[in-house]
Amino acid sequence: MSEYNPRAIEQKWQQFWEKEQTYRVENQSAKPKYYVLDMFPYPSGAGLHVGHPLGYIASDIYARYKRLRGYNVLHPMGFDSFGLPAEQYAIQTGQHPALTTEENISRYIGQLKNLGFSYDWSREVRTSDPGYYRWTQWIFMELFRSWYNNDTNRAEPIETLIEQFKANGNATVNAPCDDDMPRFTAEQWNALGEQEQYRLTLHYRLTYVADATVNWCAGLGSVLSNDEVKDGLSERGGFPVEQKLMRQWMMRITAYAQRLLDGLDAIDWTDSLKEQQRNWIGRSVGALVKFELEQKVQPTEHEPAAEVPQTPTPQPLAVEVFTTRLDTIYGVTFMVLAPEHELVHIITTPEQKGEIESYIESTKKRSERDRMADVKTVSGAFTGAYVINPFSGAKVPVYIADYVLAGYGTGAVMAVPSGDQRDWNFATHFGLPIVPILDAQKDIDTQADATKEGRYINSGIIDGLTYQEALPVLVQYLEEKGLGKSKINYRLRDAVFSRQRYWGEPVPVYYQKNRLGEVLPYLIDESTLPLELPAVDKYLPTETGEPPLGRAEGWKYQGAHEYELSTMPGWAGSSWYWYRYMDAQNDQAFASPEAINYWRDVDLYIGGTEHATGHLLYSRFWNKFLKDRGYVPEEEPFKKLINQGMIQGRSSFVYRLKSTDYSKPVFVSAGLKEQYEVSALHVDVNIVENDVLDLEKFKATRPDIAGENAEFILEADGRYLCGTEVEKMSKSKFNVVNPDDIVARYGADTLRLYEMFLGPIDQAKPWNTSGIDGTYRFIRKFWRLFYNDNGQWLVKDEVPTKDELKVLHKTIKKVQEDIESFSFNTAVSAFMVCVNELGTLKCSKRAILQELVVLLSPYAPHISEELWAALGNAEGTVSRAAFPQWEQQYVIDDIFEYPIQINGKVRATIPFALDTAAPDIEKEVLANEAVQKWLEGKTPKKVIVVPKRIVNVVI
Numbered sequence: 001m002s003e004y005n006p007r008a009i010e011q012k013w014q015q016f017w018e019k020e021q022t023y024r025v026e027n028q029s030a031k032p033k034y035y036v037l038d039m040f041p042y043p044s045g046a047g048l049h050v051g052h053p054l055g056y057i058a059s060d061i062y063a064r065y066k067r068l069r070g071y072n073v074l075h076p077m078g079f080d081s082f083g084l085p086a087e088q089y090a091i092q093t094g095q096h097p098a099l100t101t102e103e104n105i106s107r108y109i110g111q112l113k114n115l116g117f118s119y120d121w122s123r124e125v126r127t128s129d130p131g132y133y134r135w136t137q138w139i140f141m142e143l144f145r146s147w148y149n150n151d152t153n154r155a156e157p158i159e160t161l162i163e164q165f166k167a168n169g170n171a172t173v174n175a176p177c178d179d180d181m182p183r184f185t186a187e188q189w190n191a192l193g194e195q196e197q198y199r200l201t202l203h204y205r206l207t208y209v210a211d212a213t214v215n216w217c218a219g220l221g222s223v224l225s226n227d228e229v230k231d232g233l234s235e236r237g238g239f240p241v242e243q244k245l246m247r248q249w250m251m252r253i254t255a256y257a258q259r260l261l262d263g264l265d266a267i268d269w270t271d272s273l274k275e276q277q278r279n280w281i282g283r284s285v286g287a288l289v290k291f292e293l294e295q296k297v298q299p300t301e302h303e304p305a306a307e308v309p310q311t312p313t314p315q316p317l318a319v320e321v322f323t324t325r326l327d328t329i330y331g332v333t334f335m336v337l338a339p340e341h342e343l344v345h346i347i348t349t350p351e352q353k354g355e356i357e358s359y360i361e362s363t364k365k366r367s368e369r370d371r372m373a374d375v376k377t378v379s380g381a382f383t384g385a386y387v388i389n390p391f392s393g394a395k396v397p398v399y400i401a402d403y404v405l406a407g408y409g410t411g412a413v414m415a416v417p418s419g420d421q422r423d424w425n426f427a428t429h430f431g432l433p434i435v436p437i438l439d440a441q442k443d444i445d446t447q448a449d450a451t452k453e454g455r456y457i458n459s460g461i462i463d464g465l466t467y468q469e470a471l472p473v474l475v476q477y478l479e480e481k482g483l484g485k486s487k488i489n490y491r492l493r494d495a496v497f498s499r500q501r502y503w504g505e506p507v508p509v510y511y512q513k514n515r516l517g518e519v520l521p522y523l524i525d526e527s528t529l530p531l532e533l534p535a536v537d538k539y540l541p542t543e544t545g546e547p548p549l550g551r552a553e554g555w556k557y558q559g560a561h562e563y564e565l566s567t568m569p570g571w572a573g574s575s576w577y578w579y580r581y582m583d584a585q586n587d588q589a590f591a592s593p594e595a596i597n598y599w600r601d602v603d604l605y606i607g608g609t610e611h612a613t614g615h616l617l618y619s620r621f622w623n624k625f626l627k628d629r630g631y632v633p634e635e636e637p638f639k640k641l642i643n644q645g646m647i648q649g650r651s652s653f654v655y656r657l658k659s660t661d662y663s664k665p666v667f668v669s670a671g672l673k674e675q676y677e678v679s680a681l682h683v684d685v686n687i688v689e690n691d692v693l694d695l696e697k698f699k700a701t702r703p704d705i706a707g708e709n710a711e712f713i714l715e716a717d718g719r720y721l722c723g724t725e726v727e728k729m730s731k732s733k734f735n736v737v738n739p740d741d742i743v744a745r746y747g748a749d750t751l752r753l754y755e756m757f758l759g760p761i762d763q764a765k766p767w768n769t770s771g772i773d774g775t776y777r778f779i780r781k782f783w784r785l786f787y788n789d790n791g792q793w794l795v796k797d798e799v800p801t802k803d804e805l806k807v808l809h810k811t812i813k814k815v816q817e818d819i820e821s822f823s824f825n826t827a828v829s830a831f832m833v834c835v836n837e838l839g840t841l842k843c844s845k846r847a848i849l850q851e852l853v854v855l856l857s858p859y860a861p862h863i864s865e866e867l868w869a870a871l872g873n874a875e876g877t878v879s880r881a882a883f884p885q886w887e888q889q890y891v892i893d894d895i896f897e898y899p900i901q902i903n904g905k906v907r908a909t910i911p912f913a914l915d916t917a918a919p920d921i922e923k924e925v926l927a928n929e930a931v932q933k934w935l936e937g938k939t940p941k942k943v944i945v946v947p948k949r950i951v952n953v954v955i
Contacts, residue, residue: 002791004783006747010862014113022877023118027583027595029072035599036063036075037578037638039607039615040125043079043104045089048111050737050755050767051647051729055606057752058644058761058824060117062604064858065819067118068883074599075118076581078125079105080574082133084220084228084236087503090539097503097539101128111740116748116861118879123584127573128503132580134530135590136573137508139622140207141523142629144509147204148255150174155255155628158201165189165200176255178203178210195514202520206252206625209521212496213340213406215367216244221541221548222500223248225569227614229367242364245340249497249507249566253621257281257490259635260620268640270762276612282408282491286324287475289414289484291335291387293317293347294395319343319387319398322409322489326474327452327467329391330459331416331437333427335398336380339363340406347398349384356381356400363402371402375422378429390483391474392460401426407493417448424448495618497569502539502548504567506531510557511564521564524557531563574615575622578602578637596632605638608646616641642822645763646728647755649735652688653680653723654698656705665706668713670721676713681705682734683722686741690770693720726766737767749860750776753831756824756859775828779863782835782856785844786867794844795871802890807837808848809890815855816886824859831856846871851884900925902934902953910951918945925951 017023038059041052063075079101086097086104105126112119125132146155151174164173169185181203189197202208215224219239228234229241253260261281264274293316319335337344339360348356359381363371380401387396396414403422404413417427417434418441427434436444440454452467461477462470478484498507508531509521524531534552542550549555549565557563576590582599583591616638623637655678657666668676670691687697699706712720729735742751754775759765788794800808811834818827838848850871857864857878868878893914898921900908908930912921922943925931935955944952 002787002793004780004787004863006749006779006862007744009866010114010116010743010748013862013865014116016865016877017118018113018121020877021122022879023075023120024122025072025074025120027598031070031072033599034063034066034071034073034604035578035602036066036073036604037581037602037606038077039605039611040078040080040574040577041108042083042085043081043101043108044085045100045104046731046736047104047107048739049729050739050742050751051649053115053739053751054647054755054761055608055642055644056112056115056117057755058642058822059604059606061752061756061819061824061858062822064118064861064879065883067879068854068858068881070882074123074581075120076123076125076584077112077117077119077121078123078577078581079108079127080570080577081105081126081128082504082568082573083570084222084501084503087501087539088220088236090503094538098128101126114740114743114748115752118861123581125577125580125584127505127577130530130532131587133505133573135580136505136568136576137529137531138526138590139576139626140568140572141508141526143206143251143625144523146206146625146629147201148176148206148252150176153259155206155625157629158205161201161204162197165197170200173204175204176252178208193515195520196516199514199518199520206255207497208250208252209247210250210494211245212248212250213243213368214246214248214496215241216246217241220501223496223498225496225571225614226367226369227610229369232365232367232370240365241367243340243366243368244364246498249564251495251497251618251621253495253618254490254492256621256624257283257492259624260492260617263620263624263636267636267638269638270641270643273609273612273616273641273643276609277617280492280613280617284322284324284489284491286322286487286489287326287478287484288410288487289321289323289326289329289390289478290318291321291390291396291414293319294386294388317343317346319412320410320484321412321414322487323414325416325419326478327456327462327470328416328419328437329389329414329474330456330462331418331435332389332392332394332396332414333417333433333435334415334430335387335396336401336404336413336415336423336426337383337398338404338406338411339400339402341400341404341411344383344400347383347385352382352384356383359400366402368405368407371405374403378425380426380430382430390481391477397432399426399430408491409489418444419448419450421448421450495569497572498566499569500541500547500565501567502533502536504569505572506533506549506567507564509564510561512561522561533567571615571618575618576626578619579626579632590631601634601636602638603640605641606644607641609643642761644761645759645765647758648726648764648766649729649733649737650685650766650768651725651727651733651735652683652685652691652693653725654683654693654720655679655723656681662705664709664711666711666713667706667720669715669719670723671715672713673723680723682732684734685737685769688722691722691724693722695720729767737769742769742772746772746776747779747862749863750779753779753828753859757828759825761822761824778832778835779860781839782831783863783867785835785838785849785852786870793870795846795849796844798845800843800845800847801841804838804841804843804845804848805887806890807834807841807843808851808884809886810834812851812855812884812886813891816883819858828859831859854878854881854884857881896948898925898949898951900928900931900951900953902931903955907931907934914948918947921945921951925953 036059038056063073067073081101086100089100090097145158147158147161149156167186169189171183215229217224217234217239220234232241234241380399383398385398387398389396415423417423418436434444435458437456437459438454439457440451441449455464455466456462456470462473508524510524511519512522513519534555536548536551539548541547547565579591583595586592619637626632627635655668655673658677658679668678687694699710714720727733754772757775786795811830814830815827853864853867864878895911896914897909897911899906922945938955940953940955942954
């Protein structure tokens with residue numbers, strides 16, 4: 001092929017790779033392993049836009065590079081195919097989500113193959129495939145069969161916990177468990193029946209059922225994650241979302257909080273992403289303090305459970321508070337409970353009941369994230385109750401407010417308005433006292449002062465002490481008097497694992513009553529996995545409010561027992577998927593021990609920062625659990641993580657005259673819009689070229705705002721110019737660019753090079769289709785090193801010159817260093833410089849060009865394959881070649897540009913060979929025309945030559 005025809009070349013080689021299974025990889029090799037992974041996509045109906053492939057291109061370049069460097073590279077792709085959009089489409093159309101998902105995946109695969117990615121498609125996974133989610137269900141079952149032993153600092157089979165119960169009861173068990181877990185002895189445990197013993201173990205398991213405050217969306221009929229809620233509405237569909245207490249499956253991720261923190265020190269992630277996880281986990285060292293209710297309100301007495309003895313004398317009601325500033329205890333002037341706190345309804349007085357209930361209802365309309373973010377709004381309600389400060393004995397009023405969250409700490413805050421701004425705002429709003437506690441606090445009548453400097457005042461037993469002196473005194477008093485204890489607290493909360501949806505993994509659990517009449521969860525028999533989604537007539541909740549699975553007729557375990565009707569959350573299938581790629585066809589295990597021990601972990605992971613506190617945290621949690629149970633060898637799943645920046649859309653706008661009659665709209669060109677009163681409207685960027693609007697296409701494609709009656713006020717040259725703005729790429733902004741269109745026009749190699757050329761991989765950058773022309777010119781110029789304009793083959797078997805070798809080897813060195821530092825954009829610049837210099841040298845020598853083809857192949861694999869074959873390498877693909885090695889002798893500069901300084905100021909620069917002797921440099925400098933101009937006929941007093949640095953001339 002003598003003419004560069006990108007589509008013909010690319011289709012040819014894509015077919016070759018597929019037929020020859022070029023990128024199929026084996027699980028054993030004498031080569032070192034390297035695992036390159038992209039965060040797999042959710043296959044939406046919209047398909048890929050040009051922003052999506054950015055990370056995929058970068059990972060593909062690196063995977064191809066590592067193959068050329070002699071590594072056995074695992075580079076797979078799959079689909080996170082359970083999700084809410086497919087379910088919503090099913091609700092609207094009645095089409096099963098599996099059909100929609102299959103159509104979308106087919107489109108994605110076509111688009112990905114069109115871009116020439118070197119994936120091993122034999123390892124493709126789909127989280128909605130029963131053959132895949134049987135192992136998601138199996139991991140859930142393993143979590144249910146496990147508890148966390150704080151003494152050994154790892155998860156263990158539940159049988160080891162039962163052995164401790166048999167020997168010692170639970171008094172010596174050091175494990176995270178439900179807060180209401182009663183104490184029992186070995187004798188009491190051994191006297192219980194099997195069902196009662198099973199019930200007690202439920203308090204310790206790593207998956208468990210509990211009441212949790214969740215984001216409930218009635219419009220979608222499901223619980224939503226915080227990421228799926230924006231401004232009180234569902235991100236999907238814009239339905240209202242409220243806070244609701246619901247019975248949910250939970251994951252005890254808090255057991256791993258400290259290990260999740262510690263593990264961050266061992267992985268190569270960006271500091272900013274690590275900090276996001278640290279803040280989300282939120283470790284705090286402080287104290288737990290009990291504030292007793294002023295009136296000894298007793299809790300409602302319940303019939304004691306048969307298996308556990310009850311405390312004979314009810315204890316006075318108390319509110320437990322976690323604080324990191326025990327030193328401020330004497331400055332507490334009120335207490336604030338979360339509206340969801342379990343004591344609110346117990347302690348609220350009859351007079352305050354109406355106000356409290358009204359406030360709780362209003363709070364339900366706000367997500368926890370919104371409540372945390374809103375630091376300006378002050379609201380709350382008084383319960384009518386008081387607690388007693390355990391140190392001062394002062395009576396403290398109890399309020400509720402939405403800035404306190406039930407899931408953080410104890411859901412209660414001891415408010416110190418002199419030292420905390422949010423407490424100060426609250427006290428000022430409600431007219432509560434503000435008591436200074438340190439003599440160094442300033443201006444507390446206008447704002448809080450959180451200083452720890454100075455000496456304590458109004459502070460009882462610590463008056464006159466400094467912070468360092470006071471803290472041990474307070475802690476000793478606290479523990480001696482039984483008022484509380486030291487504690488490490490985490491902001492991280494156990495993860496809600498239930499979703500009231502259809503299109504998700506069924507939870508492998510059924511329910512059965514025990515002899516006490518309690519309905520308890522049990523695991524289904526492992527041999528029956530996968531528990532597949534049943535058919536339903538609609539994908540909506542039932543008329544009685546059950547999740548969609550409640551519509552399945554006759555769907556019962558062993559024909560008798562109710563299954564769990566909720567499904568797993570979207571993050572379940574993505575919390576372990578990298579292991580399935582290691583052994584994707586295995587039907588005996590999620591992956592064989594041999595495959596896992598060979599690939600071990602992901603060496604390079606590329607994806608977005610939006611997953612910092614979701615997928616990336618849950619994945620680390622599940623990985624640590626699987627290691628604890630002996631299924632995987634590494635503590636962390638992803639050694640190195642790169643977060644690609646966003647490719648933003650370059651939106652185009654038309655300007656419509658403001659009018660009461662839009663049946664005859666008038667549009668003003670951007671250059672004239674300041675002369676009129678106009679409204680800016682998005683217009684499809686695909687009918688705009690170099691900011692010029694195609695008027696006929698605009699009228700044809702936007703009848704909603706234009707149509708045949710539209711009129712246009714044009715520029716003097718007769719064109720309609722659009723305004724522009726850089727924004728997020730989205731369909732609603734009409735700025736989506738389909739990569740298929742770019743590939744059809746320029747070729748995949750040009751698109752790959754252009755996306756890398758746009759800027760550093762981790763930074764946001766705007767898309768501009770007109771900018772791709774320069775990259776396309778480069779790739780054609782590269783082609784012309786091999787073929788001239790007449791299609792004649794130019795490559796010669798001649799010995800390269802030193803200049804040609806220098807160009808090549810400097811480029812090899814630069815590209816290698818840039819790929820290894822993930823500076824993909826500067827490598828593209830190096831290629832462009834190289835091709836320009838070789839063109840100037842008129843170089844068409846095989847020894848140069850063959851190495852250059854291999855060097856370019858990670859970035860532009862199709863043209864590289866074509867030229868590799870044309871060079872006579874008929875025995876195989878360029879991907880089997882060796883990455884070229886640069887030689888030191890050709891990368892050392894043999895010329896140095898000397899700055900010539902005359903009386904302290906640089907007046908010229910002159911190049912000299914590095915081996916030029918100082919006398920020869922001096923002679924040539926003084927003879928230089930530019931230097932003579934500054935000498936003005938004078939004889940220099942001194943000439944100082946500093947080799948490879950500078951020449952100083954003193955006159």
